[in-house]
Amino acid sequence: MPEATVTSTTSNENVTPDSAPIIRAERIEKYYAQPSQNRIQVISPTDLSIIPGEILALLGPSGSGKSTMLRMLSGLSRPSAGQVFWHEKPIGDAEINVSIVFQSFALFPWLTVLENVEAPLKARGVDPETRRERSLNMLTTVGLEGFQAAYPKELSGGMRQRVGFARALVVEPEVLFMDEPFSALDVLTAENLRSELLELWSNKTMPTRAVFIVTHNIEEAVLLADRIIVLGRNPGHIRTDFKVQLQHPRDRKSEPFTNLVDYIYKVLTRPEIAAAAPDQTTGKPVRDQRQMHYQMLPHARPGGVAGLLELLIDKGGRDDIYRLADDLAFEIDDLLPIVDAAQILGFLKIEEGDASITPKGSDFGNSEILRQKEIFREAALENVLLLRQIRRAIETKSDNTVPEEFFLDMLDEQFSAEESQRQVETAVNWGRYAELFDFDAARRRFTLPEAEQEEAEAADAEDAE
Amino acid sequence: MKLPQLPVRFPERLQPRFQPFARSLVMVRSWPVVIDLGLAACLLAAFFALVHTGHYVFGTPVPVVPISHSLSALPLYSFYSVIRIGIAYLLSLAFAISYGYTAAYNPRVEAWMVATLDILQSIPVLSFLPPVVLAMVALVPGHQLGIELGVVLLIFTGQVWNLAFSFYSSLKSIPKEMLEASRIYRYSAWQRFWQLEMPYAAIGLVWNSIVSVAGGWFALIACEMFTMGDRNFQLPGLGSYLRTASDSGDVTALIAGITTVILIVVATDQLIWRPLIAWSDKFKFEQVESADRVTSPILELIQRSHLLSTLPSRLWSGIEEPIYRRLSRSRDCRVVQPIDEDAARKKASPVFWLISALILAVILWGASKAVVLLSQLTGSQIVTLLEGAIASFLRVNVSLIISALWTIPVGVAIGFNPKLARIIQPVAQIFASVPATAFFPVLLLGLVKIGGGLGIGSIALMLLGTQWYILFNVIAGAMSIPSDLREAASLYKFTRYQRWTTLILPGIFPYLITGMVTASGGAWNASVFAEYFKIGNQTLQTLGLGQQIDIATDAGQFPILLAATILISLMVVSMNRLVWRRLYRLAETKYKLLA
Numbered sequence A: 001m002p003e004a005t006v007t008s009t010t011s012n013e014n015v016t017p018d019s020a021p022i023i024r025a026e027r028i029e030k031y032y033a034q035p036s037q038n039r040i041q042v043i044s045p046t047d048l049s050i051i052p053g054e055i056l057a058l059l060g061p062s063g064s065g066k067s068t069m070l071r072m073l074s075g076l077s078r079p080s081a082g083q084v085f086w087h088e089k090p091i092g093d094a095e096i097n098v099s100i101v102f103q104s105f106a107l108f109p110w111l112t113v114l115e116n117v118e119a120p121l122k123a124r125g126v127d128p129e130t131r132r133e134r135s136l137n138m139l140t141t142v143g144l145e146g147f148q149a150a151y152p153k154e155l156s157g158g159m160r161q162r163v164g165f166a167r168a169l170v171v172e173p174e175v176l177f178m179d180e181p182f183s184a185l186d187v188l189t190a191e192n193l194r195s196e197l198l199e200l201w202s203n204k205t206m207p208t209r210a211v212f213i214v215t216h217n218i219e220e221a222v223l224l225a226d227r228i229i230v231l232g233r234n235p236g237h238i239r240t241d242f243k244v245q246l247q248h249p250r251d252r253k254s255e256p257f258t259n260l261v262d263y264i265y266k267v268l269t270r271p272e273i274a275a276a277a278p279d280q281t282t283g284k285p286v287r288d289q290r291q292m293h294y295q296m297l298p299h300a301r302p303g304g305v306a307g308l309l310e311l312l313i314d315k316g317g318r319d320d321i322y323r324l325a326d327d328l329a330f331e332i333d334d335l336l337p338i339v340d341a342a343q344i345l346g347f348l349k350i351e352e353g354d355a356s357i358t359p360k361g362s363d364f365g366n367s368e369i370l371r372q373k374e375i376f377r378e379a380a381l382e383n384v385l386l387l388r389q390i391r392r393a394i395e396t397k398s399d400n401t402v403p404e405e406f407f408l409d410m411l412d413e414q415f416s417a418e419e420s421q422r423q424v425e426t427a428v429n430w431g432r433y434a435e436l437f438d439f440d441a442a443r444r445r446f447t448l449p450e451a452e453q454e455e456a457e458a459a460d461a462e463d464a465e
Numbered sequence B: 001m002k003l004p005q006l007p008v009r010f011p012e013r014l015q016p017r018f019q020p021f022a023r024s025l026v027m028v029r030s031w032p033v034v035i036d037l038g039l040a041a042c043l044l045a046a047f048f049a050l051v052h053t054g055h056y057v058f059g060t061p062v063p064v065v066p067i068s069h070s071l072s073a074l075p076l077y078s079f080y081s082v083i084r085i086g087i088a089y090l091l092s093l094a095f096a097i098s099y100g101y102t103a104a105y106n107p108r109v110e111a112w113m114v115a116t117l118d119i120l121q122s123i124p125v126l127s128f129l130p131p132v133v134l135a136m137v138a139l140v141p142g143h144q145l146g147i148e149l150g151v152v153l154l155i156f157t158g159q160v161w162n163l164a165f166s167f168y169s170s171l172k173s174i175p176k177e178m179l180e181a182s183r184i185y186r187y188s189a190w191q192r193f194w195q196l197e198m199p200y201a202a203i204g205l206v207w208n209s210i211v212s213v214a215g216g217w218f219a220l221i222a223c224e225m226f227t228m229g230d231r232n233f234q235l236p237g238l239g240s241y242l243r244t245a246s247d248s249g250d251v252t253a254l255i256a257g258i259t260t261v262i263l264i265v266v267a268t269d270q271l272i273w274r275p276l277i278a279w280s281d282k283f284k285f286e287q288v289e290s291a292d293r294v295t296s297p298i299l300e301l302i303q304r305s306h307l308l309s310t311l312p313s314r315l316w317s318g319i320e321e322p323i324y325r326r327l328s329r330s331r332d333c334r335v336v337q338p339i340d341e342d343a344a345r346k347k348a349s350p351v352f353w354l355i356s357a358l359i360l361a362v363i364l365w366g367a368s369k370a371v372v373l374l375s376q377l378t379g380s381q382i383v384t385l386l387e388g389a390i391a392s393f394l395r396v397n398v399s400l401i402i403s404a405l406w407t408i409p410v411g412v413a414i415g416f417n418p419k420l421a422r423i424i425q426p427v428a429q430i431f432a433s434v435p436a437t438a439f440f441p442v443l444l445l446g447l448v449k450i451g452g453g454l455g456i457g458s459i460a461l462m463l464l465g466t467q468w469y470i471l472f473n474v475i476a477g478a479m480s481i482p483s484d485l486r487e488a489a490s491l492y493k494f495t496r497y498q499r500w501t502t503l504i505l506p507g508i509f510p511y512l513i514t515g516m517v518t519a520s521g522g523a524w525n526a527s528v529f530a531e532y533f534k535i536g537n538q539t540l541q542t543l544g545l546g547q548q549i550d551i552a553t554d555a556g557q558f559p560i561l562l563a564a565t566i567l568i569s570l571m572v573v574s575m576n577r578l579v580w581r582r583l584y585r586l587a588e589t590k591y592k593l594l595a
């Protein structure tokens, strides 16, 4: 059924006079330079257009490059290759008029609410009276009448984001960008703000011609968007791009709605088909992460994996990922890493959006804790290269310790410095659970787990005698 | 979080002033060794330039202003000293801001500039007194202004580095989304500076200013009057007043002078620093309103007065509105400037390379000259220098240990008693700001009477100057130990020994290290000052690098001066890198109490 609501579009089909794109990206890419001379590709060549009259949602797991994409489209960040056009002029030269609503609000805490909203107008040289009047009007529109003299820190999260909206809208942007605007808010507040935003949009209270929203919340995307683009990662690429033709207001419980959500889950968990062709235009080596030998460890805890498997066993060993997320009240960003981890360890298989447990997985889920650790250890050594390497390195060294630096250097070849650090953290987490090794945080060294350390010392003492 | 570069979290009320200062002393080195070597060459060259300029001075007489020690001269002298400090401080603030700004936004020079910070702040400024003053006197011959400039330049050098580091690291830690907001809303550099960068850096700058000015007083008192061979360099001011008073044994004048110094310090604290701290609270980058904060009656007074509280902002908007209107037509305000515009990737012009090559040549030439200067040292001079280095090293560390030994028990006792702590904390802050150099003559007079030597005297001076930093931090550390941990310790009937080893010492460790790092910097400066002292027509001295520096100054032996300065800097830098940084890391990982 979901296919009925899905029509595949590509950017070039829409070039008709009334829907000429406001922003058009042509094969944009992004890499980040590494200290090791390598470059990490974050976005592979991508075409994308923002068309007047629609709310476009960019959906994807964290780290897939959504924020990077938003920044390139808004002119905040230069693509490493490719071009972004604003009304068919290169964006670097055009006087563009866009706003961004940030996840962290990015308000200036030392300015009052009014001063925060006035600041962009000040930059545009609007005179003080007009500035004040426009800002106060905008505050009224977002429901913050009477709060103009307050400081952001005196407001609740929801009210702060209202200030964020007021600041964004006061400049009457042609495109309103939002980077996970609701994810720092609690569920009810987020729901409330979302519906008010939709109201402003559909009543044409704001002069904005297009909205681009980045989110990792599937339901949010389906609730708001006229068009959804799903991003895959490593490097970021478009997995699907389709129109949503449900009527507003949308009902989360309706069948077309849940079908659509289910469809997106399927897209997100479907295995990737082929790797993108390696970059051939420049001399420097560009690493494509799918051709690298370290797999990217999902940042999930072993306890989470165990919990997921136990739940699956209760459900007869097979269930829809969407329903699992629903049962657990998880967002995809919480659930996907756990699913990924279970998959890497060979405890789980994913087919068409369904998760089914493997024999090893059910063995793991059914065992008591000590046995679980043992199974986990075997699975980890078999399937996770980084853990295997750490363990082997410790065993070979005479003092049984290896500095963290050593592995960071190797990971840096492939991941950003930040991600390398996170990879090590996850490895430490898994290694400690599996009692493969321990980590001395003060010396930043991997060591043998305590039990084995004592054994080793005892053996040394015997040798000495 | 108040200070972006804070390594440990402090209870709200007890934001120690010296924290960020200590942090910058133990920077994690992120630059290649080449840069360190290059900088060493630059410093050698600079030294040679100074000395070379200074050589001319022997031809030009400088008028010597007689210094009075009558009470009636005191107000004018205080005024002079305050003006000197003020000018030096304002200069350092301006310089620090431009330095931090340049370093933070120019990837090509960033590593060099940060490494410069790291090394220059390790050099005790007092050891540079003679060459700097001589060079300045040579530039402004036959006039007091030369000495004046030399002294101001020296205080400036002592004050500027921690301010610059604070500003730089604030800029680097501005949250990315706020920077992006300023770009997407097309702020001009001007608006970004006043609405984002300055407010964000304000708190760090205020706290570091307090440290800087305290250091400035310490140095000023020491260098308003000094001799070189048979030549006297003196400036009318509090430092020379105290010196003259002690030379002539005028105890009344001494006491009056010291009282004046203390009064000035207390007044600065009450009239400037406290209002500034209280005011800068509004720049705290904290998303929640905190319960207690520093209060200042003066600030409240200003805020209550309608005229005083609205006048500045009205004046200010009169100035800035036209600026904003003009700037809105600039490119910055019409086109969104990408945040990752890679300045490093732009090709450098040939002119840049030409200039760099020229500068490099000059530096290499100067450095080689300085090396030639060094090679004039004889074997026995080198041995004496090394002996002096060991003696000073021991003395600095003995004074640190003594300070730690008494401040730990006292500080912990105070910290465990919040009421007491609230009273003592501000007092300790003020004590830490009183320049110990002012007390030194009195101390020596006393020591001479009871037959003690300068060996004890210099340790006493170091203690006087540095123990407050440690006390202050230990109190903060003790207060940060959660009371439930303390209750648990008494519930499980820990012995006294167990309480100290498992709870108290680990709990205060990060704070203790912070205090010791700062104190050791101060102690080195004190050692340059205190190992050689002329009082009346007597010369007191004790073996040490400071003594070598002073003797070399008196005799105009620049090779020794240079070698001694290099030795001190090497010792301070390597202590920072080898010992303090490791302890810091330990403090940040193992002994960090979870917030």
Ligand SMILES: Nc1ncnc2c1ncn2[C@@H]1O[C@H](COP(=O)(O)OP(=O)(O)O)[C@@H](O)[C@H]1O
Pocket: A032, A042, A060, A061, A062, A063, A064, A065, A066, A067, A068, A069, A416, A417, A418, A419
């Ligand atoms: N400045 C940077 N240097 C190196 N890697 C970066 C940088 N910024 C982002 N990345 C990497 O790019 C990837 C995508 O990041 P981002 O766009 O923030 O993802 P998302 O918003 O989808 O969570 C991540 O793997 C991240 O580590």
Ligand SMILES: [Mg+2]
Pocket: A066, A067
């Ligand atoms: Mg993001």
